Amino acid sequence: MADHFTLMALHALLLATFFSFLWKRDKAERRRYLIKVFLILLLGAVAVGWLMYPFPRPS
Amino acid sequence: MPAAEERRLPMSPTLVVALAWLVPGLGHLLLHRRQRAAVFALVVVASFVVGILCQGELILPKQGDPLSFVATVATLGNGILFFIAKLLGLGDGVSTAVTYEYGNAFLLTAGVMNLLLMLDAYDIAVGKKDW
Numbered sequence: 001m002a003d004h005f006t007l008m009a010l011h012a013l014l015l016a017t018f019f020s021f022l023w024k025r026d027k028a029e030r031r032r033y034l035i036k037v038f039l040i041l042l043l044g045a046v047a048v049g050w051l052m053y054p055f056p057r058p059s
Numbered sequence: 060m061p062a063a064e065e066r067r068l069p070m071s072p073t074l075v076v077a078l079a080w081l082v083p084g085l086g087h088l089l090l091h092r093r094q095r096a097a098v099f100a101l102v103v104v105a106s107f108v109v110g111i112l113c114q115g116e117l118i119l120p121k122q123g124d125p126l127s128f129v130a131t132v133a134t135l136g137n138g139i140l141f142f143i144a145k146l147l148g149l150g151d152g153v154s155t156a157v158t159y160e161y162g163n164a165f166l167l168t169a170g171v172m173n174l175l176l177m178l179d180a181y182d183i184a185v186g187k188k189d190w
Contacts, residue, residue: 007113007158007161007165010109011106011161011164014102014168015168015172017102018098021095021098021102022099022176025190
């Protein structure tokens with residue numbers, strides 16, 4: 001349960017599922033939206049992580 | 060049973076919204092959106108349980124921490140899950156745990172999702188949304 005990437009992926013999956021069922025009616029459209037939101041959240045978080053890399057928190 | 064009768068609103072929109080807050084997915088179930096109700100209930104409960112397992116905190120107002128008031132709204136959005144967790148002595152949070160912040164994120168997300176479900180249930184109940 002302590003694996004950060006797994007938790008992040010699970011969080012992204014839950015959010016993507018929630019919003020696809022909240023906002024999309026059609027089954028195919030819902031599936032496309034779920035995949036899109038999941039990937040944006042996951043890859044976006046990794047990208048932001050890399051952007052923050054040169055600016056470590058002062059100890 | 061005719062479709063129109065089956066779709067008839069069983070109670071006032073206010074009561075539907077209140078029940079939607081209390082039990083995640085119940086608002087949609089009462090409005091005959093069974094599949095969406097099941098998915099929403101599963102997602103909100105799963106998020107809440109993972110948050111508790113990650114030793115997250117059910118944040119309540121703290122003096123000198125204005126953001127805790129905003130977080131409280133999200134925490135209370137969990138409805139009955141919040142009260143059950145408190146009754147079982149869960150959700151106090153372990154700030155030294157490596158997953159503490161993740162736990163908070165899951166718990167706050169679950170609450171906010173349930174608040175959005177209340178709005179969606181209201182839209183369906185008053186006829187602004189027909190699915």
